[in-house]
Amino acid sequence: MKSKRGVKVLIFILLLMFLVFTFFIRFDTPENRALEGIEQAALGAGEIKFLSYSENSQSETVGVYEDDVYRYTVLAENGQLIGLYINSDSMSRLDSALVENDGARISDEEAEKTAKSIVQKIHPEWDISKLSFTGSKTDSHLDEFRFDVEGGDKPLSINLAFNGDLSGINKDLCA
Numbered sequence: 001m002k003s004k005r006g007v008k009v010l011i012f013i014l015l016l017m018f019l020v021f022t023f024f025i026r027f028d029t030p031e032n033r034a035l036e037g038i039e040q041a042a043l044g045a046g047e048i049k050f051l052s053y054s055e056n057s058q059s060e061t062v063g064v065y066e067d068d069v070y071r072y073t074v075l076a077e078n079g080q081l082i083g084l085y086i087n088s089d090s091m092s093r094l095d096s097a098l099v100e101n102d103g104a105r106i107s108d109e110e111a112e113k114t115a116k117s118i119v120q121k122i123h124p125e126w127d128i129s130k131l132s133f134t135g136s137k138t139d140s141h142l143d144e145f146r147f148d149v150e151g152g153d154k155p156l157s158i159n160l161a162f163n164g165d166l167s168g169i170n171k172d173l174c175a
Contacts, residue, residue: 045067045069046067046069047067047068048065048066048072049065050064051064051065051066051071052064053076056073056082060075060077061075061076062074062076063075066087068087068089069087069089070084070085070086070087070090071084071085071086081169081171082170082171083168083170083171084168084169086142086161086166086167086168090165090167094141094142094161094162094165094167097163098141098162098163103141103162104163105144105163106160106162106164108135110164111135111145111147111160112133112135112147115133115135115147115149115160116133118166118169119131119149119152119158122169123152123156126152126153131149131151133147133148133149134148134149136148141161141162142161143159143160143161143168144160144162145160145161145164146158146159146160147159147160154171155171156169156170156171
């Protein structure tokens with residue numbers, strides 16, 4: 001009697017472990033990890049859609065995703081967000097804004113303040129007082145302000161458009 005009951009309990013436990021394992025495998029996919037990484041940053045708007053996989057310069061597989069504002073690159077292995085760039089619709093909106101606002105630009109100080117707030121949003125674990133921000137300007141209105149940020153776990157560059165809108169983030173994976 002005890003033997004049959006023990007076998008039933010063992011079968012029940014094994015079945016339960018199998019179901020938990022199946023559930024974990026089903027929901028722990030590269031796509032789900034990537035979506036979690038993108039949603040954690042929460043920088044864009046609208047539904048996030050998968051576009052493709054590719055290989056980066058370090059021979060790592062990256063997933064490319066897009067929402068209404070940005071195109072994201074995410075390491076497929078762990079879902080880490082490694083870059084985002086404005087998509088073509090956002091580029092068109094910025095082109096229109098440049099014309100409509102007669103080229104009005106934010107100041108260098110406003111741009112640095114915006115860059116710091118973006119870093120705090122995507123890396124709340126970083127101590128902002130220990131980071132160094134090196135600013136420069138480009139000739140493009142789409143990424144007029146560039147800030148190289150050092151002091152975090154990896155170097156980071158942030159690009160802002162002429163009006164302070166975020167136009168790109170790139171983590172230096174070579175460091």
